[in-house]
Amino acid sequence: MNTSDLQLDWLTCFVAAVDAGSISGAAPEVHRSQSAVSIQIKKLEGAVGRSLFVRGPRRLQLTADGQVLLGYARRILDLHAEAQAALQGDVLTGRVRLGVPDDYAAKYLTPVLKRFAPRHGGVQIELDCEQSTSLIPRIARGDLDLALISRDHPQRGTLLFHEPVVWVGSTQFELWRSDPLPVAVYEDTSLARTGALTALAQQGRRYRVVYNSSSLAGQIAAVESGLAVAVLTKCSAPGHLQVLGSEHGLGPLQPMEVAVYRSRASRTSKAVDSLQRLLVQTLRQ
Secondary structure, eight states, X not given: OOOOXXXXXXXXXXXXXXXXXXXXXXXXXXXXXXXXXXHHHHHHHHHHTSOOEXXXXXXXXXXXXXXXXXXXXXXXXXHHHHHHHHHHTOOOOEEEEEEEOHHHIIIIIHHHHHHHHHHOTTEEEEEEEOOHHHHHHHHHHTSOSEEEEEOSSXXXXXXXEEEOEEEEEOTTTOGGGOSSEEEEEXXXXXXXXXXXXXXXXXXXXOEEEXXXXXXXXXXXXXXXXXXXXXXXXXXXXXXXXEEEOGGGTOOOOOOEEEEEEEOGGGTTOHHHHHHHHHHHHHHOO
């Protein structure tokens, strides 16, 4: 393979295009025109002698070579930023107002913050735990800088991964045998609620909503106490509850698209830049 030096500008545009899902989406992130971003990526492809994207009608998709390069590109850009900070004495300071649903806090956010805090002790993190339906409008208003969310449409934030959604019940009560099925649900606007009730309707399964709560702890309590079965993200389902499936008369559920969503008001914050970059680097699949 005939290669040449990989310039930082090329790598920056490449990573921005991956994170945004399109050349047009990457342009404002790197403060360049759409055509300029496209040129930088073509130069990068020329340097490595490989195509990095499969250019479809919607989102850009990485080729196998693009997947390989992406990991190296993120590490190169991170090391470059660290080197600049170390040599210039640029200690990162400021405040990041961060939102996360209870479902994702322990498994996904904790390891990211464990990496971020030792590197950037001068950054104050203000953490709010709420459902995505509450976090999304707060990001839009600028009340929060950054949030980990279950996104409600494909253009909302930067996609990180798909989180499985499961039915859970208590083996002590076996409520899945009941007709109609007693179910616990989240608030009216919840994607989990919509997905659960839609799945039951498609199955022709009779049900009755017996418990409403926007709290993960409340959903778990309803199942543990024998009030209902519930729908939870797989990462938040306690091990002592039984995951239910077709053998229990309950069909599959659509996974959640988990994304990092950033406010426009925070675009000039280096502290938010750094935490967003680490979230994507750590959690994106």
